[in-house]
Amino acid sequence: MEKKAGFHSVLRYVASPLREILAQVPEQLKADALEIRIRQGRPLALVTSLGIVLISPTGQPEADPLKGYQVRGQDCRLTIQLMTRSSVYMVEDQLVQGFLTLPGGHRVGVAGSGYVEQGRLQAVRDLTQLNIRLAREVLGAAAPILPALVDGEGRFQSTLVVSPPGCGKTTLIRDIARQLSWGKPGSWHRHTVAIVDERSEIAAVWQGEPQTDCGPCTDVLDGYPKAEGIAAAIRALAPDVVVTDELGTRADAAAVIQAAAAGTAVLASIHGDSWEAVQKLPGGGLLAEHSVFRRLVILSRRRGPGTVEAVQLL
Amino acid sequence: MTGLYFLRFGLCLVIICASGAAGWVFSESIKERPRQLRSLQAALSRLETEISCSMAFLPEAFEQLARFTQPPVNRLFADTAELLLLGDVSIQEAWRQSIVRSREYLVLTQDDEEILLDLGDSLGISHREDQSRHLRLAQKALSRQEAEAQRAEEQLVRLYSMLGWAAGGALVLMLV
Numbered sequence: 001m002e003k004k005a006g007f008h009s010v011l012r013y014v015a016s017p018l019r020e021i022l023a024q025v026p027e028q029l030k031a032d033a034l035e036i037r038i039r040q041g042r043p044l045a046l047v048t049s050l051g052i053v054l055i056s057p058t059g060q061p062e063a064d065p066l067k068g069y070q071v072r073g074q075d076c077r078l079t080i081q082l083m084t085r086s087s088v089y090m091v092e093d094q095l096v097q098g099f100l101t102l103p104g105g106h107r108v109g110v111a112g113s114g115y116v117e118q119g120r121l122q123a124v125r126d127l128t129q130l131n132i133r134l135a136r137e138v139l140g141a142a143a144p145i146l147p148a149l150v151d152g153e154g155r156f157q158s159t160l161v162v163s164p165p166g167c168g169k170t171t172l173i174r175d176i177a178r179q180l181s182w183g184k185p186g187s188w189h190r191h192t193v194a195i196v197d198e199r200s201e202i203a204a205v206w207q208g209e210p211q212t213d214c215g216p217c218t219d220v221l222d223g224y225p226k227a228e229g230i231a232a233a234i235r236a237l238a239p240d241v242v243v244t245d246e247l248g249t250r251a252d253a254a255a256v257i258q259a260a261a262a263g264t265a266v267l268a269s270i271h272g273d274s275w276e277a278v279q280k281l282p283g284g285g286l287l288a289e290h291s292v293f294r295r296l297v298i299l300s301r302r303r304g305p306g307t308v309e310a311v312q313l314l
Numbered sequence: 315m316t317g318l319y320f321l322r323f324g325l326c327l328v329i330i331c332a333s334g335a336a337g338w339v340f341s342e343s344i345k346e347r348p349r350q351l352r353s354l355q356a357a358l359s360r361l362e363t364e365i366s367c368s369m370a371f372l373p374e375a376f377e378q379l380a381r382f383t384q385p386p387v388n389r390l391f392a393d394t395a396e397l398l399l400l401g402d403v404s405i406q407e408a409w410r411q412s413i414v415r416s417r418e419y420l421v422l423t424q425d426d427e428e429i430l431l432d433l434g435d436s437l438g439i440s441h442r443e444d445q446s447r448h449l450r451l452a453q454k455a456l457s458r459q460e461a462e463a464q465r466a467e468e469q470l471v472r473l474y475s476m477l478g479w480a481a482g483g484a485l486v487l488m489l490v
Contacts, residue, residue, distance in 0.1 A: 081439075085398075086398055086405035092442065125440070
């Protein structure tokens with residue numbers, strides 16, 4: 001499996017004082033980093049699978065929070081400008097949802113001061129808390145289970161990936177979509193795929209182009225609400241497979257049921273740790289009732305993120 | 315004798331023409347400021363459209379302004395776009411540097427510059443409606459400056475032109 005991580009590729013989007021410090025971080029720590037946390041008035045930090053590592057002004061791990069590099073307001077302001085190409089207004093919808101997408105598929109969680117009008121969050125100001133989540137595209141993550149997700153004629157069967165948070169469900173469905181889109185002669189057809197990517201997590205579209213490898217026959221409906229996106233995909237793009245992440249509401253489930261009724265296979269994920277748990281969710285019960293899915297993949301992080309606990313036929 | 319007469323006459327003519335031309339050049343520079351202020355207002359109006367309708371990022375929006383704004387004002391936007399595209403500089407800093415550089419080719423007053431610098435503090439850092447609001451405010455302020463410049467122009471252009479010729483005439487009379 002090929003892992004794509006990009007510590008160095010995100011450095012150009014952070015303010016130069018931070019960039020200089022992060023460039024001096026030991027190589028092993030760079031390789032292990034999952035997140036870079038930039039918070040005004042607090043120490044610069046990295047998150048690895050082993051925990052939080054504070055970074056000193058010389059780029060070295062530092063145990064004492066007071067001796068870590070204290071991020072300044074101007075570091076945050078310039079970083080936001082570099083990330084948004086000096087055009088915050090272009091990403092205001094994403095900011096309200098709390099994230100930005102960077103080239104390379106990296107995602108940045110952002111928080112600041114909310115501006116509320118008529119009870120709804122309209123804008124976020126003073127973006128002083130940034131959490132860069134480094135993209136970890138694992139090409140081939142789906143290879144061991146994909147043969148079990150197709151029928152004897154190489155056609156993909158509707159599959160639900162059930163996983164607690166942080167177990168690699170997005171990575172898995174992205175790779176399934178990619179491999180279906182490429183096809184594998186003798187194993188499965190080349191499928192036309194439509195990814196409904198409400199939170200830009202699967203394809204990480206940046207300025208109209210997916211930043212992750214989603215395959216050659218894949219359309220991405222970036223930022224569409226799930227239900228509307230699924231309906232639009234079926235109506236306009238005639239895909240063999242519709243892919244979406246984190247089903248939750250009954251409206252999501254209804255859209256998936258409609259897609260299945262139209263003869264389109266569905267690949268989706270949902271939070272949970274078993275089929276029984278999923279059926280207790282508002283949307284999950286509806287999905288079970290309509291027998292939308294033929295395959296169930298249960299994930300955990302027992303042996304690290306992406307551990308496949310079971311592939312079940314429904 | 316006749317040669318000397320012609321030489322003196324020629325010299326007087328040159329003095330009067332040079333002085334008249336100097337008056338004309340000075341009066342033209344007075345006319346130039348309202349022209350530049352008008353150009354800036356048109357550019358800011360276009361920037362508002364680029365931000366709210368064309369949904370352009372600021373570096374590309376400034377490139378567009380550089381293309382469609384009349385010289386020499388277009389250089390202000392070209393310089394800003396260039397700095398932004400190089401990266402690693404905030405829009406505020408790029409705009410400020412370009413305004414400082416524009417002193418070489420624009421005839422703006424300190425008050426005009428203040429309006430542009432104030433606008434720079436808000437550019438790109440907020441949502442679309444807020445951007446439009448700031449751009450409209452800047453246009454209004456520039457429009458007031460233009461009206462004031464226009465009044466000055468009406469009073470001074472004729473005066474400087476006349477003064478140029480008159481000063482030339484006076485100089486000739488003194489020499490003769």
